[in-house]
Amino acid sequence: MLQVFVLLQVALLSFRIANAQLHPSTPAHYRRLPSLREQAAILDIWRDERLETIPSLLSKYRIDAWLISQREYAEDTLWWSVKDATEYAPHRRTVLLFHTNTSSLAGRSNPIRWVDNTGDVWPELRTIFDSYRPQRIALNTDKYIAFGGGLHVGEYENLMEELGEWTERAVNEPMLGVEYIAARVPGQLQYYRDLQETTWALVEEAFSEKVVTPGVTTTEDVEWWFREKMLLLNVSTWNHPRVSVITPESFPGWSGTKDVIQEGDLLHVDFGITAMERDRRPSGLKVGMQKANRMQTIVLENMKAGKTGNQVLQECLVRMKAEGIRGQIYSHPIGDWGHAPGAVMGFTNLPEFVPILGELPILPNTYYSIELYAYHFVEERNETLRFRVEENVFWNATTEKWQFVYGRQERYHLVNATHPSSFQLEAEPLLFVQPR
Template structure:
């Protein structure tokens, strides 16, 4: 049995039960409401922030405010936050009183009447709502709900965008969440290492799709849900496509992109493997430099991470530094948290290495997590100077102007 299989077995035997996960999730939610949210509200000028959504068409922030045993809004569900108090208006609000004051019950009838009374009692004059031109995750209120609120309240309440607090609530991570992420990163690495083994990959038989399904099954067996793909592809001498799929052969350079959800947090990881052919005793000359050069790009990006710099500035500076070192880099890193492609500053896109309006203009903040995703291209002389890409991605935390690789990073090409 390979070491990753041993580690996977250990992880499987120690995974928290569903009840334990809910308890942990609720403890983190309580901490965030008590310790993270007040500071974010202090940055705002409006009197209150409302997050409102309908069942089956929720604002994406709704699920980040619900306790762990809830799975979405019920009918119309709303949360209201002032600098001193927090409220819930929901048919099941009484079951959330550990976290919020219940401001409406079914017996009271029209939820909007209770909402209007609550706002009058609190003397709310400006109300922040989740609408935004630039940030999808901060644009969760539906047109019909916005119009309902505007018609009912706009004569005495000014409705304003709450996009800043929406983004910051989603992207800010507590210390405990970062430690949970550390465990999740180890699980991600272990699953990938288990799927990419000679026991599971037979040259000329196993396909990239087979490995994708094994990654998915290994995650599912631990009670984890993949939030995309996963994706497995390969580079092969003589093949132009650097993301080729199909039957895996000896001599292929393999790559995976894998991410899962656990208790509201998303991971995103990419690693690379080389499947030696039966005739090979050594790696093709220069292939071991693929990871080393890509690590150099990671190092450059990590050094340039500074609180207060924009995603666009970070991209521009890092690409300049990489070019000065002779590295052909492409950077497309993004926040992770409640969503795999999370709220916060985007640092490049794979198809756009220029300024990205809106999301790229956001500033880097402390206590956030990112998927450090990038590649470095270089000609491989032993493959007739064919361009070869090093694709890497790691979930990292940014605290106190330092990047923390939560479970380390790949620093050499893994050999099968």
């Protein structure tokens, strides 16, 4: 689902109305990435910038030390956001100690890091605690939030045995992981835009006569085209692309549909964005898209830092009802992960209230995927369809508004099976296969 974060995460991140930044008027282009060596250097710079925020983050939550212990192939979720770009797993037992950079630890690396298979780490850690005297030591033991619950049971038991009296000062504070992993740094935004454009370019090519032949090409054919093309671009994806023919019965899920694409079909792809049609589309499809666009605007108008995801969700639902729009919102943060840490606004199976994750606050300086659908009765087809869209936004600190990263879809892709030479690339989420 995020679509662009997927490329962003794997390609460069190790890792929406708002203004007048709407559907781009020119075709998208594949953006060349730096070499792998250059990417690694960029990733490490971003990582270091994020690590610099640790002392203030610990102070915010009244934490003196944050301890992460993990073994090779049994890593803490936090590992992927603190590691070097050339590391693929924690070696042996890797222990990280984040601190507030005060007292006896002032000037020490942050985190202090041990790679150990002898047990020497434990007396050294106890000595540090004896000198530093932390009152509250955070462990990632949360049972509800993955980004604050990455400490494996065996490692937890080992900590309890080795740290003695210091285990009495252990606390659970999941927002440390949520805030640290969710936060973006300025240098990431340009790559976020470039990779968003690359994803649009992928969709433009996939949903054209170059790839789709109505009556022959299947949705699975298009899914695997995405996978093969991404290899050529030296990028990957967070999830296998899911291409679906939209029908009144279709619903967002974990797989696409297994259909032969026919003329007149309306398609959706969940991987990057979606794609649709142009001038000769039924007018009912145009109105459906407009409703979904309006829902996006409603979400962004109500997303304010400090509100919980459930508060934003309820405000949006009230506004939708007042405007006569039926639909569902299931928006989430993106960043280092496709479903990144932070407040969610609805799930597909929890349309009005989400326990735990819905009660987290909206954080500024993060990226979000505005994912939702609007219902609309398409008179020309005599059926009600879900118009599914998903676009990425970032927090613009200058305007203090959420802003689309590259644009949002406001018109359809068109596979013109009759006149291939007249096809124009447009961009994004839904695709209409134009009848002859």
